[in-house]
Amino acid sequence: MQNPIDFVTRPDASRRRDILILALLFGVLFLQLLGQYPLIDPDETRYAEIPREMLERGDLITPLLNYVLYFEKPVLLYWLNALSFTLFGINEFAARLACALCGLGTVLFSYHLGRELFGRRVGLLSALVLGGCTGFLIQSRMNLTDIPLTFTMTVALGSYILAARDADRPRPGYYYLFYLFAALAVLAKGLIGIVLPGAVIFWHIALTRRWRILKEMRLPTGIILFLAVAAPWFVMVCQRNPDFFNFFFIHEHFERFLTKVHHRYQPFWYFVPILCGFMIPWSFFIPAALRGFWRERSVHGGESRLYLALWAIIIFLFFSKSNSKLPAYILPVYPALAILIAVLFDKALNGDFRPLRRPALAFGWLLVLLGCGSMIYPLVAHRPLVAPIGGLVVGSILLVQGAFSVGSAIRQDPRGLFTGMLLGSVLLFLVAPHFIYPLFVERKSYREPGEIVKKLAGPDAVLVSQGLRQGLSFYSGRRVAIFGGTGEIEFGSKIGDQSAWFLDRTRFLALWDGPRPVYAMILRKYLPELSRDGKASPRILWQSSKHYLVTNR
Known part of the structure; x- marks a missing residue:
């Protein structure tokens, strides 16, 4: 296999060829076996079920989840998935395709941005760092709103600095690209699509004292373009649903950020x-990549490094301050950090290895320890999460990658270090999910019970779930009656008469003992109670470590 660094350092400067090679390389990684595993509750099934219901109803404006109003997120991912379902059918591959393509697009644009700011080699290294980041690869292959947000925000923020970096020659085309993709970012995840880029741009202008950029940004026509793209859906959904404005803008933005109302508080x-953890193997180099960005802002390339640092730091601090936190929220910082890390390795390839030595040694020895621990863990744990063969395979990859990193650091070999980290990360991405993902499938996938219901239940049957299980709706293709808590569709459950679909214990037992066939997803601990209190003895059709699918027939 050819060393990736040899490709990076070639004198050939063909942008089109670079993009084609990167698209083929990472296209395989992002798209391979995309539909192999079931969708995972709650996020993946939620963002598949909403567009499925949109297509079923022929309404692409008002989002419904389990056939009740659901206003927590804007519409971009729903539309992308609806298009994918139309082209490829309603399946796991189609549900994940849009996000995988957004992840691939983020890698390719990172190449373009890195090349424009620092040259071809940094551009290629940027793409390899981001595309070789195990956490970014895995999350980009999941059906999450944060992936389209990351792509659109990356293009928006990157377009701004490409337009503004040359004070003597502003590039208006990139300014308009900024407004377009900022609008798409708003459609991807709401006001943060413009608030966060706006904060980064403000601090860039303030710290560089380049206030003339405000005159160059084509603000009047840019705002018109932004509103022309972002506003129509918000206007139409508000017209059809008067409750949307207060719930989406007040509850889902200000209350989510300032309070603990969503019960996702973390320190x-x-x-x-x-x-x-998610940016391994490159995360150990983040401090070195950020070091000196302010002190060196006036040297060649310094303003670009300052901007990328502001991009990463402001977004990271914003979500750290928020009272609602989930791991995928900080994905938009990855592209900026990838380019900064690429600049660090570019300097090492030019002979300055010193900033890499300590983090490479620390990273390498940590991987050696993790590799040994991964091999031992399944043998000594009482109920290990992975089988011994899985621990052996994953541990071996980590051990070899760690030893290679330590050796490269001692030899001060940036080519060997980069190549070993990249190949080890890609290999880990290809191998580890086969041992780890089945655990999530067993606990958080409802494909099998949903397909059982779809096969056995007639039109008069009722599907009931103890708590919201969104995969049941998606895989069965029908509405689910809920008892034991409304979960995240509490808002929709209060709009209109939903009494037939949100049940208390008494009404569920009455339904269970009634004339209609009932298929119920219940917690395992509830089965004795149902057997005792219900007249019809429950027949088990499917079971997992947490649930039973039972029927009264």
Whole structure:
């Protein structure tokens, strides 16, 4: 196999050829076996079920989840998935395709941005760093709103600096690209699509004292373009649903950020270990990549490094301050950090290896320890999460990658270090999910019970779930009656008469003992109670470690 660094350092400067090679290389990684595993509750099935219901109803404006109003997110991913379902059918591959393509697009644009700011080699290294980041690869292959947000925000923020970096020659085309993709970012995840880029741009202008950029940004026509793209859906959904404005803008933005109403509170430092773990193997080089960005802002390339640092730091701090936190929220910082890390390795390839030595040694020895621990863990744990063969395979990859990193650091070999980290990360991405993902499938996938219901249940049957299980709706293709808590569709459950679909214990037992066939997803601990209190003895059709699918027939 050819060393990736040999390709990076070639004198050939063909942009089109670079993009084609990167698209083929990472296209395989992002798209291979995309539909192999079932969708995971709650996020993946939620963002598949909403567009499925949109297509079923022929309404692409008002989002419904389990056939009740659901206003927590804007519409971009729903539309992308609806298009994918139309082209490829309603299946796992189609449900994940849009996000995988957005992940691939983020890698390719990172190449373009890195090349424009620092040259071809940094551009290629940027793409390899981001595309070789295990956490970014895995999350981009999941059906999450944060992936389209990351792509659109990356293009928006990147377009701004490409337009503004040359004070003597502003590039208006990139400004308009900024407004377009900022609008798409708003459609991807709401006001943060413009608030966060706006904060980064403000601090860039303020710290560089380049206030004339405000005159160059084509603000009047740019705002018109932004509103022309972002506003129509919000206007139409508000017209059809008067409750949308208050719930989406007040409850889902201000209350989510300022309060703990969503029960996703984590401490301020929550994203530090998340970033370190999800951006492996490159996370150990983040401090060195950020070092000196302010002090060196006036040297060649210094303003671009300052901007990328502001991009990463402001977004990271914003989500750290928020009272609602999930691991995928900080994905938009990855492209900026990838380019900064690429600049660090570019300097090492030019002979300055010193900033890499300590983090490479620390990273390498940590991987050696993790590799040994991964091999031992299944043999000594009482109920291990992975089988011994899985621990052996994953541990071996980590051990070899760690030893290679230590050796490269001692030899001060940036080519060997980069190549070993990249290939080890890609190999880990290809191998580890086959041992780890089945655990999530067993606990958080409802494909099998949903397909059982779809096969056995007639039109008069009722599907009931103890708590919201969104995969049941998606895989059965029908509405689910809920008892034991409304979950995240509490808002929709209060709009209109939903009494037939949100049940208390008494009404569920009455339905269970009635004349209609009932298929119920219940917690395992509830089975004795149902057997005792229900007249019809429950027949088990499917079971997992947490649930039973039972029927009264």
